[in-house]
Amino acid sequence: MFRSWGQKLEHNPFIPYLATLKGKLDLTPDIKLLTLELDDPGLRDNFDYRPGQFAFLSAFGVGEAPFGIVSVPYRKQGLEFAVRRIGTVTRALHELEPGASTGVRGPFGNYFPLEEYRGKNMIIIGGGIGMAPLRPVINTILHHRPDYGEVLIINGARTPQDLVFAPEFNLWRGAPGTTLELTVDRGDEEWEGRVALVPDVVKELAPSPQNAIAITCGPPIMIRFVLQRLKELGFADNQIVTTLESKMKCGLGKCARCNIGDKYICKDGPVFTFEQISGFMEQF
Amino acid sequence: MTRFISKKDLITWLEKLIQERILIAPTTKNGLLLFQPVSEVEDIVLDFQNTELSPKECFFSATETLFAVKREDGRTELVPATVDRDTVLFGLHPCDAMGMAINDKPFLAEPADTLYGQHRARTTLIGLPCSKPTTECFCTSMGGGPHDPTHLDVLLTEAEDGYIVQAVTGKGEEILPSSVVEREIVSPPPPSVEPVPAAGISEVMERVFEAPYWSRLADRCIHCNICAYVCPTCYCFDVRDYANGGRIERVRSWESCQSPGFTRIAGGYDPRSSKGARLRQRFYHKLRYFPQEFGALGCVGCGRCIRACPVNIDIREVISDVQKLGAKIGT
Amino acid sequence: MRQELGQQIGEKARELLSSGVVECVIGYERATDGVTARPLFVYGVEDVDRLIFDDTCIHNLTRYLLNRRDKNTAVVAKPCDSRAINLLLNEKQIEREKVFIIGVACQGVVETRWNQAGETLQARCQLCSQHTPVVYDFLVGEAPPEQPPPEAYADVLEMEARSAAEREAFWQEQFDRCIRCYACRQVCPGCYCSECFVEQLDPLWVGIRIAPAENQIWNTIRAFHLVGRCIGCNECERVCPLNIPLSLLNRKLEKEVWELFGFQAGMSAEAVPPFATFEKEEKLGIGE
Known part of the structure; x- marks a missing residue:
């Protein structure tokens, strides 16, 4: 009996695809939208991914970290990532200039099953950088607008400057049957919108659970309160969907780091319904 | 008839292996018995209980380069590390071979870990049976045994003036020298090993997750990484870049679920910040999550963590405490 | 008894x-x-x-x-x-x-x-x-009768007598086998920083490699952070799974502090430790 290692090992899953930074746009004072293009043309055309999936970005010499892919695959404009400067890898990524060489590993994880949600009213609730993985969800739904019911988007941040994807607000607002509600924890002189915490906005707007799916992402504390408010409104656990963040080193279910109880965020997630999460042994 | 090699011929064979390949075997250095590359057959320790560290390092190094980043004329190239030499791992006991088989499950699950796979493909395991299990050994309760050849390529059992030769795999068969002969000889019986009450442990673990037991156990734990680093089946790792001058490499190093920042994300949030939750993770990974995912316990019963723990966190005691707790809590 | x-x-x-x-x-x-x-x-x-x-x-x-x-x-x-x-x-x-x-x-x-x-x-x-x-x-319990203690630093003195190259080779060999399990830190009553320098990423003092250069930085800085603070319980050396003689390093530093400042850590809760103060006339042991 010969062991059969070594035969299926041509592609090393730790080696990123080389990519070039094409664009860098300030979304907020600490979040940049990075646009990358894979160097290999064949790969570029075949790099398929779905809303909710993530990839590792490399800042060579510092390391790599996982980020949600915020572009949508049908727009062949490169891969977009919203990167918040919060540690050493993100700082190094911010410092890259267009033309710089970087690396992409992925796509990893599951995705939002948007096809299953066709015909439903969609409530999309994001806080801060938590809005990033929801952007491809919104853009995909709006791309197939007639397939979905009413769309309510709640986007919250600490201050008006921290609201991500401002360049797209008019596009979202302008879509038929679509409402965009912006809210901040703290306004400024120019801000005329809401000053309220995201969970309180959910409570106030009180979306109906009837034929609806709520997708939420944000800081863990926000997610917990949004969940509570939605449940008070009558949403069942399987109508509430989120995407979880975790420290990860491989994306392959090997580094044994991103588990919550017996579930790996990188393999079993990052997208979970609260029905699934409430069955977790550990808290996220 | 049984196959046999004399002690003299074994030495000649090992000398030949040292010439042709890297030979890694238990040797003593600074009073520590460790698996290390050897250049002289006489340095090999044959009669031992357990090495301080497991031989997992031959496949999953404490630190290993995954690839190098080469930059030339504005072009970037990633050069993967590859394993380009054959190795013989000599003298490992059945428990350590089983440890490798357990590590194969996560590392070789698709998409397979390339470097680990290469190390495995290019290494031949020549094992020795365990003749003197320690008081803290419990391999038989974890599905192994002191004479179990299953996960080895060759097993050499000392008998008369030499060794009984058992080629377990084709890879093992290929490496055998022509000095192996047939002889009428009987294998000694395996020694007995003290059992632990591991039957059904994985199911019982599910019931005791919320028990205050784990935080009480963690009172004593100092949260060092010793247990994970001496363990043949602990496989958590960290990946970061190493930069020195113009040299850039992505490296992987051992890490442990016990270390304070293991699950802390940039920005400071840590879902597993309490000591109790961290220690519980170690035992749940071995006794519950790993069996759920891969169908085998993540422990081989080598006893290293028991011996090396500075504060006597004893997995045998944990297993029997969990059984008692589970019985008390009920189904 | x-x-x-x-x-x-x-x-x-x-x-x-x-x-x-x-x-x-x-x-x-x-x-x-x-x-x-x-x-x-x-x-x-x-x-x-x-x-x-x-x-x-x-x-x-x-x-x-x-x-x-x-x-x-x-x-x-x-x-x-x-x-x-x-x-x-x-x-x-x-x-x-x-x-x-x-x-x-x-x-x-x-x-x-x-x-x-x-x-x-x-x-x-x-x-x-x-x-x-x-x-x-x-x-x-009862203390045994007091006896004049023998020379406490015999092994330190023996090290001091060696050449710098010999000492470097000695410590390199010791640190080479370190696996950075941090048991020495985790067991030490003086090592309680909420974030140890070795885990700090920003700035990055030492990378993750478990390799001679990094091991040497880790072990050296660990000892230096305990200068005038190590109380000699020897726990670090006891727990080291690779028998690195950490107390030899600790006691060398203890001896220096004693000779320079006449200070022993932990003898009183009030005494000002030498590295928490500075006096103009004190000897620095540098360039003298």
Whole structure:
């Protein structure tokens, strides 16, 4: 009996695809939208991914970290990532200039099953950088607008400057049957919108659970309160969907780091319904 | 008839292996018995209980380069590390071979870990049976045994003036020298090993997750990484870049679920910040999550963590405490 | 005699727990090998009979006080361990009124390994002249008659006599085998930074590699962060799974501090440690 290692090992899953930074746009004072293009043309055309999936970005010499892919695959404009400067890898990524060489590993994880949600009213609730993985969800739904019911988007941040994807607000607002509600924890002189915490906005707007799916992402504390408010409104656990963040080193279910109880965020997630999460042994 | 090699011929064979390949075997250095590359057959320790560290390092190094980043004329190239030499791992006991088989499950699950796979493909395991299990050994309760050849390529059992030769795999068969002969000889019986009450442990673990037991156990734990680093089946790792001058490499190093920042994300949030939750993770990974995912316990019963723990966190005691707790809590 | 000590500690523990003076007593119990000791946290009187004390009780339990800063706790402390309490009080890590110290007059402890207890006293105990805790609330045991201690730094002096190249080669060989398990740090009462320099990413002082260069930085900086603070409990060396002689390094630094400043860490909670102050006329030991 010969062991059969070594035969299926041509592609090393730790080696990123080389990519070039094409664009860098300030979304907020600490979040940049990075646009990358894979160097290999064949790969570029075949790099398929779905809303909710993530990839590792490399800042060579510092390391790599996982980020949600915020572009949508049908727009062949490169891969977009919203990167918040919060540690050493993100700082190094911010410092890259267009033309710089970087690396992409992925796509990893599951995705939002948007096809299953066709015909439903969609409530999309994001806080801060938590809005990033929801952007491809919104853009995909709006791309197939007639397939979905009413769309309510709640986007919250600490201050008006921290609201991500401002360049797209008019596009979202302008879509038929679509409402965009912006809210901040703290306004400024120019801000005329809401000053309220995201969970309180959910409570106030009180979306109906009837034929609806709520997708939420944000800081863990926000997610917990949004969940509570939605449940008070009558949403069942399987109508509430989120995407979880975790420290990860491989994306392959090997580094044994991103588990919550017996579930790996990188393999079993990052997208979970609260029905699934409430069955977790550990808290996220 | 049984196959046999004399002690003299074994030495000649090992000398030949040292010439042709890297030979890694238990040797003593600074009073520590460790698996290390050897250049002289006489340095090999044959009669031992357990090495301080497991031989997992031959496949999953404490630190290993995954690839190098080469930059030339504005072009970037990633050069993967590859394993380009054959190795013989000599003298490992059945428990350590089983440890490798357990590590194969996560590392070789698709998409397979390339470097680990290469190390495995290019290494031949020549094992020795365990003749003197320690008081803290419990391999038989974890599905192994002191004479179990299953996960080895060759097993050499000392008998008369030499060794009984058992080629377990084709890879093992290929490496055998022509000095192996047939002889009428009987294998000694395996020694007995003290059992632990591991039957059904994985199911019982599910019931005791919320028990205050784990935080009480963690009172004593100092949260060092010793247990994970001496363990043949602990496989958590960290990946970061190493930069020195113009040299850039992505490296992987051992890490442990016990270390304070293991699950802390940039920005400071840590879902597993309490000591109790961290220690519980170690035992749940071995006794519950790993069996759920891969169908085998993540422990081989080598006893290293028991011996090396500075504060006597004893997995045998944990297993029997969990059984008692589970019985008390009920189904 | 030794059995009596365990009983006396147990009785005190019973009294402290039942009167509510403390919520937990940290002491020793027999380990699962049946030979050595391990730390025991007693929360209720039903467990006080598990407490023991003998010459295998080598752990410095004061480290655990850092995990219980806001809770009333009693701790069993040998004389060497008791110095760590003064260190932690001096550095404002613990509050005196929250800690009840059950001091043990100590005749020395033996080398232990899993399943084995040595016959002779640990080398550091043979050189020890502090047989009564420097701080305690209740004392058990009897100190042996005072004897003039022999030269405490024989091995340090022997190292000092070697050439710089020899010393470098020696330490390189020791540090090469380090696996960065951080047991030395985790067990040390003086190593309580909320984020250790070795885990800091920004700035990155030392990378993740478990390799000679990084090992050397780790081990050297660890020792330097304990200059004038190491109280000589030897826990770091005891727990090292690769037998790196850390106390040799610690005691070299201890000797320097003694010679330069006449200071020994943890002898009092009030004394100003040399690295927390600066006096114009003090010797620096540099360029002289």
